[in-house]
Amino acid sequence: MKRNIHIALAAALFLVSCSNKEKMLDSLADYNNSKEEKGYHFGDKLDLPKEVTENTESITISFGDKETKDLRINPQFFTLGDNKVVFVIKTNRGETLNQDATINVFTKTPEQNIPYKIVADYPHDPKNFIEGFVVEGNTVYESDGMKGSSQLIKYTLGSSVPKIMAKQPADIFSEGCTIVEDKVYQLTYQNKIGFIYDKNTLKKLSEFPLPGVIGEGWGLTYDGKNLIATDGSKNLYFLDVNNPSKVVKTIAVGGYSTVYNQLNELEYHKGFIYANVWHQPVILKINPANGEVIGKLDFTQLTKENDKGDSEHVLNGIAFKGDNMLVTGKNWEKIYEAAFQ
Structure with missing residues (x-):
């Protein structure tokens, strides 16, 4: 019992x-x-x-x-x-x-909507699945993706015909690119390598393995000291420009009420990082010290005018012409110049 x-x-x-x-x-x-x-x-x-x-x-x-x-x-x-x-x-x-x-x-301060006005447009080859976009003076350096079609090209703004073209092997999917002095650095999507070219001739000088923490290569820019890369997450990876396989630091990007994943093409300009968000018609203005999104540009209308109903023809391309922003997208027919208001 x-x-x-x-x-x-x-x-x-x-x-x-x-x-x-x-x-x-x-x-x-x-x-x-x-x-x-x-x-x-x-x-x-x-x-x-x-x-x-x-x-x-x-x-x-x-x-x-x-x-x-x-x-x-x-x-x-x-x-x-x-x-x-x-x-x-x-x-x-x-x-x-x-x-x-x-x-x-989230950040304590809401992102500010940045007003702009389109002041000019330029031709862009609609065959190009653009992944990297940088302008120096009046010269455009563009990295285009897709296996079998990947390339790095150089042309004059206002003419979509390349002056120089560096074609990639069929198994390479090119991604973001940026300029460092007399060199062009370029990422690849899932090939786990990056390339370095002579800026003037686009002759390939060398290649490097991507850092292990970066699963995929997406966007790339240069802040005057470090390369900055994205991999489709919320992170910005600062890479040693003399050894791009080495991560110097990593920061996460966030807004007032939004988790910003899938950061894509990048541009550094006057102390701020500008980033596309994959499949969103917006460009973020980011404080590189802490990852805080302090502003946002909405390009919904431009995207509707250029995607031709194809969801993959997204906004993806940021550069600067003086203080004006140049934007374009995958397979878009135009590059647009936007003046901040």
Whole structure:
């Protein structure tokens, strides 16, 4: 009889324990879901529900390669945008509970819409699936993608006929490009390599492996000190210009209420990074010190006029002609000059 009572008590305690664990995890999940859209700012504290805090000995936030017990949004651990974490909870009963979560961190100041006016347009070869776009003086350097069609070309703004062309092997998918002094640097999409050319002749000088952390090559620019690359994520990778296989630092990009993933073609101009977002008709103005998006240019109308109903003919190409921005897109027939207002 006593043995049966003990078994019954143990079963009851087990059920209570399971019930408590479920309540804690459900409560934490509801809290995380409610905060995911609104997000946090740096310095904010995670105000976890009482069902969790009153029944725990400790709470740790794990990022995989690092962890913290500080429930504040500390830039030492969190980045702008989405942060994939695991809550590790040690209960008062000595149990350990794990729960995955996404913690979004946004900027404190809304992005400003940057007004502009189209003041000129120039021809662009609609056969070119443009991936990289940079202008120096009146000369355009353009990297075009697609296997079997990839190339680096050089032409005069106002004429879409190349003066010099460097064709890529059929297995290469070219991506972003930029100029560093007398050289042109070019990324590839999934070939895991980059190329360096003589700027004047487009003769290939050398190639380099992409850093391991960069899964795919997308956009590329130069800030006067480092190369800056994108890989289709929210990250900007600053690369050593003398050794582009080395990542100097990485920053994440975020806005006031938006996680900006799929950063694509880049341009650096007067202390700011400008970035296309793949499949969005916008260009972001980014503070390179912290990844904060401080402004946005909306090119919805231009995209509608040029995509011809093809969803892949996206806005993708940023350069500067003096203080005016030049923009174009994949297989677009024109390059547009926009003056900020």
